[in-house]
Amino acid sequence: MARKKATRNQASAADDNGNVRSARPFWSGTLTFGLVSVPVDLYPGTRTNRAPLRMLGPKGEPLSRRYFSQKTNEDLEDDEMIRGYEIEKDKYIPVTDEELERLAPESSRDIDLRRFVDLQSIPPLYFDRSYFLVPSAGSEKAYKLLAATMETEDLAGVATFVMRGKEYLVAIFPENEILRAETMRFPDEIRSPKQIDLPEKKKISAAAVKNFERLISKHSDKHLSLKDLKDEKTEQLMKLVEKKRKQHKDIVEVEEPERDEGKVVDLMEVLKKSLAGKRKAA
Secondary structure (H helix, E strand, O other): OHHHHHHHHHHHHHOOOOOOOOOOOOEEEEEEEOOEEEEEEEEEOOOOOOOOOOOEOOOOOEOOOOOEOOOOOOEOOHHHOOEEEEEEOOEEEEEOHHHHHHHOOOOOOEEEEEEEEEOOOOOHHHEEEEEEEEEOOOOHHHHHHHHHHHHHOOEEEEEEEEEOOEEEEEEEEEEOOEEEEEEEOOHHHOOOHHHOOOOOOOOOOHHHHHHHHHHHHHOOOOOOOHHHOOOHHHHHHHHHHHHHHHOOOOOOOOOOOOOOOOOOOOHHHHHHHHHHHHHHHO
């Protein structure tokens, strides 16, 4: 039951009003098992709320990243690049887009619910990203029946589905008549304690254990308060930015380059000359 309480807290943190339709679904399909089919929409269960910082140049201009050849130091266009798998240092096996397309899983709009397992049996270490499964129009009754049954029986579903050309393993959890999905890492992506250089076990005295038990008990609560989970660094950064904005301090405004309307400029040629000049100066 501890696992269920934890996941419910996570769900309420994602949306205090229980309304996940405020965002747009980025995948729609059918949750299937046996002869049962439940049309659903997939919504993100989390969002990034951290303050974005852009990299700027010496004059305050926004910078962008480009691919360049480490051998010639020249910038490359998209059609000049291919992917490659490094088999050993400085040796690669090229893989073309056509080959990747042939390896891609067959396109499907089904979440294939393969089996049901005990809610406690899936280690949280395998979870990757959180999503909500929401009933599509007309499937509310079947959806609620499935969610209620899974919740009553303390069951989670294990399924696979294809999204953006990639097959995912996903765990589905019932939470207050809502189904939440967690994409999962595969076993070969999980490190075991043996793969980490941990110190050897040492004998600990009973008195030291008792002392730690008292210390932990002193700082323990029965329930986790989500109000205590604050991103203090982001809050401090936003306060700093707002303070500078109000004081009109350190504000950099990038000026648009002047345009000569009477002359047609080849932007690619200008860019090449600019890059060539920088290389000569270096």
